[in-house]
Amino acid sequence: xxxxxxxxxxxxxxxxxxxxxxxxxxxxxxxxxxxxxxxxxxxxxxxxxxxxxxxxxxxxxxxxxxxxxxxxxxxxxxxxxxxxxxxxxxxxxxxxxxxxxxxxxxxxxxxxxxxxxxxxxxxxxxxxxxxxxxxxxxxxxxxxxxxxxxxxxxxxxxxxxxxxxxxxxxxxxxxxxxxxxxxxxxxxxxxxxxxxxxxxxxxxxxxxxxxxxxxxxxxxxxxxxxxxxxxxxxxxxxxxxxxxxxxxxxxxxxxxxxxxxxxxxxxxxxxxxxxxxxxxxxxxxxxxxxxxx
Numbered sequence: 001x002x003x004x005x006x007x008x009x010x011x012x013x014x015x016x017x018x019x020x021x022x023x024x025x026x027x028x029x030x031x032x033x034x035x036x037x038x039x040x041x042x043x044x045x046x047x048x049x050x051x052x053x054x055x056x057x058x059x060x061x062x063x064x065x066x067x068x069x070x071x072x073x074x075x076x077x078x079x080x081x082x083x084x085x086x087x088x089x090x091x092x093x094x095x096x097x098x099x100x101x102x103x104x105x106x107x108x109x110x111x112x113x114x115x116x117x118x119x120x121x122x123x124x125x126x127x128x129x130x131x132x133x134x135x136x137x138x139x140x141x142x143x144x145x146x147x148x149x150x151x152x153x154x155x156x157x158x159x160x161x162x163x164x165x166x167x168x169x170x171x172x173x174x175x176x177x178x179x180x181x182x183x184x185x186x187x188x189x190x191x192x193x194x195x196x197x198x199x200x201x202x203x204x205x206x207x208x209x210x211x212x213x214x215x216x217x218x219x220x221x222x223x224x225x226x227x228x229x230x231x232x233x234x235x236x237x238x239x240x241x242x243x244x245x246x247x248x249x250x251x252x253x254x255x256x257x258x259x260x261x262x263x264x265x266x267x268x269x270x271x272x273x274x275x276x277x278x279x280x281x282x283x284x285x286x287x288x289x290x291x292x293x
Contacts, residue, residue: 122156184207
């Protein structure tokens with residue numbers, strides 16, 4: 001009985017406006033699942049059951065110029081696990097740092113293997129806010145690009161607004177070191193979180209990533225489009241590239257292009273895919289270009 005009460009209490013630990021929690025079996029199942037995947041993570045990394053999937057990033061002409069590395073778990077008994085089934089657990093217990101380091105190294109392995117036309121492609125990798133507490137993020141990534149002899153600009157650094165919520169000055173210093181070393185720094189989900197315009201003017205960034213969910217969730221689409229248009233204009237005025245993710249239709253693509261967006265990512269172009277499928281898609285696109293010329 002005490003264990004169940006403790007589980008219920010823990011479930012509302014950070015919800016300051018909630019004063020009552022009721023136990024149900026879902027809580028117990030979630031705890032057991034978290035314990036299971038946490039215990040299996042080390043083996044999954046060693047056996048390469050944790051894998052990077054690549055989602056293409058395209059320019060205004062629809063040409064593939066890079067990709068974002070997204071983590072997936074090919075579990076031997078549970079099957080294909082999307083990130084929402086395990087990332088929240090690892091974010092809470094700090095094991096996300098081990099996952100991220102693995103994906104960073106995998107991305108470097110991929111980039112170092114790409115030759116000829118693929119040698120111009122980049123991969124964006126995510127940095128969790130929790131990573132800064134457990135590892136020296138700059139040293140880890142800088143050592144990897146040195147080890148694999150990769151141009152730093154080909155391994156793009158992607159952060160979220162929440163990275164800057166604590167220890168903003170020290171985080172800015174780290175991001176500045178990345179840029180000074182030739183890395184490109186991207187801010188994901190701009191406009192959906194906590195950043196202010198005052199903070200933005202001081203941040204060492206190269207790319208603003210805007211999620212189309214920002215538009216689809218808006219109650220007033222006209223106002224949302226006005227805000228989106230002005231974010232894109234602001235990005236340009238600040239000398240930043242803009243990248244909109246979550247693009248799902250041709251109409252969205254055309255509208256964003258007219259608004260001045262530089263880069264695009266989303267299901268309209270391609271879903272996240274295996275490395276082999278990404279390479280095949282890129283090669284097909286290159287062949288089609290040569291035929292049309």
